[in-house]
Amino acid sequence: MRVLAIETSCDETAAAVVDDGRQVRSSVVSSQVDLHARFGGVVPEVAGRAHLELLTPVVEEALARAGTTGAELDLVAATTGPGLIGSLLVGVSAAKAYSLAWGKPFVGVNHMEGHLHAAFLEDPDLALPAVVLLVSGGHTMLIEMTRDGRYRLLGQTVDDAAGEAFDKVARFLGLGYPGGPAIDRVARGGDPAAIAFPRGLLHDGYDFSFSGLKTSVVNYVRKRPDVELADVAASFQEAVVDVLVRKARRAAADVGARGICIGGGVAANSVLRQRVVEVCGVDGLAAFVPSRAMCTDNAAMVAATAWYRFRRDGATPLDAPADPNARLELE
Amino acid sequence: MNVLALETATPQVGVALLGDGGLLAADRVAGGRRHGELLAPMVAALLGTAGLTVAELAAVAVDVGPGLFTGLRVGLATGQALSAALGIPGVGVTSLEALAHPHRRELGVIAAVVDARRHEVFRALYRGGGPGLVELSGPQVATPADLAAELAGLVGEGPVLAVGDGARRYAGVLAAPGVEVGGPLDAHPDPAVVAELAAVRLAGSRPGRGEVGTTRLVPVYLRQADVRIGWDRREGTGAERGSDAEVGSGGG
Ligand SMILES: [Zn+2]
Numbered sequence: 001m002r003v004l005a006i007e008t009s010c011d012e013t014a015a016a017v018v019d020d021g022r023q024v025r026s027s028v029v030s031s032q033v034d035l036h037a038r039f040g041g042v043v044p045e046v047a048g049r050a051h052l053e054l055l056t057p058v059v060e061e062a063l064a065r066a067g068t069t070g071a072e073l074d075l076v077a078a079t080t081g082p083g084l085i086g087s088l089l090v091g092v093s094a095a096k097a098y099s100l101a102w103g104k105p106f107v108g109v110n111h112m113e114g115h116l117h118a119a120f121l122e123d124p125d126l127a128l129p130a131v132v133l134l135v136s137g138g139h140t141m142l143i144e145m146t147r148d149g150r151y152r153l154l155g156q157t158v159d160d161a162a163g164e165a166f167d168k169v170a171r172f173l174g175l176g177y178p179g180g181p182a183i184d185r186v187a188r189g190g191d192p193a194a195i196a197f198p199r200g201l202l203h204d205g206y207d208f209s210f211s212g213l214k215t216s217v218v219n220y221v222r223k224r225p226d227v228e229l230a231d232v233a234a235s236f237q238e239a240v241v242d243v244l245v246r247k248a249r250r251a252a253a254d255v256g257a258r259g260i261c262i263g264g265g266v267a268a269n270s271v272l273r274q275r276v277v278e279v280c281g282v283d284g285l286a287a288f289v290p291s292r293a294m295c296t297d298n299a300a301m302v303a304a305t306a307w308y309r310f311r312r313d314g315a316t317p318l319d320a321p322a323d324p325n326a327r328l329e330l331e
Numbered sequence: 332m333n334v335l336a337l338e339t340a341t342p343q344v345g346v347a348l349l350g351d352g353g354l355l356a357a358d359r360v361a362g363g364r365r366h367g368e369l370l371a372p373m374v375a376a377l378l379g380t381a382g383l384t385v386a387e388l389a390a391v392a393v394d395v396g397p398g399l400f401t402g403l404r405v406g407l408a409t410g411q412a413l414s415a416a417l418g419i420p421g422v423g424v425t426s427l428e429a430l431a432h433p434h435r436r437e438l439g440v441i442a443a444v445v446d447a448r449r450h451e452v453f454r455a456l457y458r459g460g461g462p463g464l465v466e467l468s469g470p471q472v473a474t475p476a477d478l479a480a481e482l483a484g485l486v487g488e489g490p491v492l493a494v495g496d497g498a499r500r501y502a503g504v505l506a507a508p509g510v511e512v513g514g515p516l517d518a519h520p521d522p523a524v525v526a527e528l529a530a531v532r533l534a535g536s537r538p539g540r541g542e543v544g545t546t547r548l549v550p551v552y553l554r555q556a557d558v559r560i561g562w563d564r565r566e567g568t569g570a571e572r573g574s575d576a577e578v579g580s581g582g583g
Contacts (some may be wrong), residue, residue, distance in 0.1 A: 045400065045556035050406050052550065056411045086401045089367045094410040096371035101385050101416035176492055319372040 002035050003075045005303035006118055008091030009111045011042045013324055014300035017066035021307030022124055025066035026301040030054045040177045048086035055094055068162045070102040077306030080108035081326030086266025095295040096318050105315035107306040112328040115263040118301035119288045127258040131251045136264030137163035140143055142206045153330045154251050155206025162240055165210035169217050169236055173229055183233045184269050190230030192238035198245045206247055213239055245275045248259035257285030267295035332389040332535045338405040339406035340398030340426045344369040345522035348381045349530055355381040357523050366405040388419055391527030394520055395423035396551040397453035397470055398445055403550055411548050417508055419547040422529035427470050429520035435442035435464045439489035442482055444497035452497035454478055472553050475501035482510050
């Protein structure tokens with residue numbers, strides 16, 4: 001079954017063609033990051049305009065690279081939420097129109113469920129149950145994926161998302177946008193043990209808190225303006241990764257998981273990736289660390305999810321709304 | 332030649348299907364903020380009513396604005412995808428010419444005025460009285476007071492008719508001796524008119540000197556993107572954010 005999927009929930013305009021939820025024939029991602037960099041974050045109206053300009057060419061490119069046509073597709077899918085409403089609507093409207101034009105069913109996909117499925121695209125043998133850590137600019141969630149592929153939310157952030165903390169701290173340190181890669185880069189020359197930044201909610205359940213950490217970095221640098229930036233970046237990054245990995249590890253032990261999986265833009269962070277592999281080695285767990293391209297927003301993960309959803313729930317009606325606050329369906 | 336027209340640049344969602352012999356079917360509903368939910372099913376229903384398949388469409392016409400940004404992008408994304416998937420031309424028609432076109436035979440000045448929110452309007456001025464409109468002044472943003480002064484200055488050249496939801500909203504500001512404000516039927520562009528203007532353009536026959544509008548599916552925003560408006564995409568919690576951020580975080 002061949003699926004064309006569209007992803008426009010935030011600042012990446014993406015389209016992909018995936019066969020049977022597994023075989024990626026093409027995955028095209030046109031990033032708007034340069035457009036938003038001068039504002040220090042994603043500007044909704046700028047994103048909406050860019051998606052409209054880029055989407056049709058990106059879809060054409062995805063079809064061409066996949067060597068296929070609309071007539072050969074079985075499904076047309078799009079991310080319906082969560083995300084920026086003006087951005088979501090561009091992709092959802094286009095997908096519905098392609099569905100009408102080619103006479104193929106439409107399937108709406110939850111963006112977070114897409115991230116959960118990303119790991120399966122690269123590792124079809126992913127052993128369940130697994131603990132999945134979803135971390136990006138908009139989300140920080142710890143999820144148990146059960147043996148039958150259902151999801152259970154174990155914990156989430158009570159304030160800032162992990163990626164949001166990276167963006168805000170990078171902005172404060174003058175490292176530019178996006179903050180994740182900037183801090184990752186600068187931190188390489190620093191000492192992660194130089195400053196003991198607080199680990200929010202470290203011993204309290206599975207929820208996360210990053211706003212106190214951000215404030216602590218700001219206060220520390222204001223008091224010591226000549227501190228080595230690389231040490232600040234490395235110590236901040238260490239505090240985030242430490243909390244994420246410790247909680248994921250504890251959750252894996254508690255639920256009897258066979259592996260730990262990471263996803264979302266922050267899962268592209270080099271220290272987080274390395275640490276997950278290390279602790280899984282120690283604990284005898286499988287580490288599922290998707291490629292960086294599959295961690296950040298892409299449409300292949302949306303196509304894989306659509307294939308799974310279509311077999312389980314059938315097509316999505318054409319009057320389905322885009323929902324900026326869509327929740328992940330958890331059991 | 333069957334032309335499908337989409338109109339989502341205003342608070343309404345409108346669709347129309349124009350055939351060789353005239354209008355085959357049309358539908359208009361108050362869209363509110365539900366353009367994305369309403370448009371595709373309305374297109375499907377319209378084709379059903381007319382007994383046509385998508386393969387029988389020769390072109391897709393879209394109201395490209397100016398108007399509500401999120402709404403007009405629903406129409407444009409739909410129109411661009413239909414055009415690309417079916418291999419048929421997409422024809423852009425501005426909301427302002429669509430508003431003015433039904434009055435083209437009336438003598439005097441027709442002012443098309445769309446509510447731009449924030450105490451401003453999108454407006455264009457045309458001269459009527461012929462087979463087609465002549466553009467006097469193209470689409471621009473204006474304050475109601477500036478537009479009122481502009482219209483009052485044109486009264487010497489004949490009667491002035493102001494149509495559109497912007498004209499109706501600011502009727503108290505715009506109305507003056509010689510300046511008439513159109514009724515509720517003229518509040519939003521008629522999708523059948525969008526189809527008609529597109530068909531004329533496609534046939535290559537010009538409705539008259541001063542033909543206006545774009546012929547590609549390119550949005551007419553008339554305003555720079557507002558970078559102050561922020562929207563934090565917190566997921567899963569459904570909670571309102573008390574964030575100081577003017578912009579959302581990106582990164583997957
Ligand atoms: Zn994401």
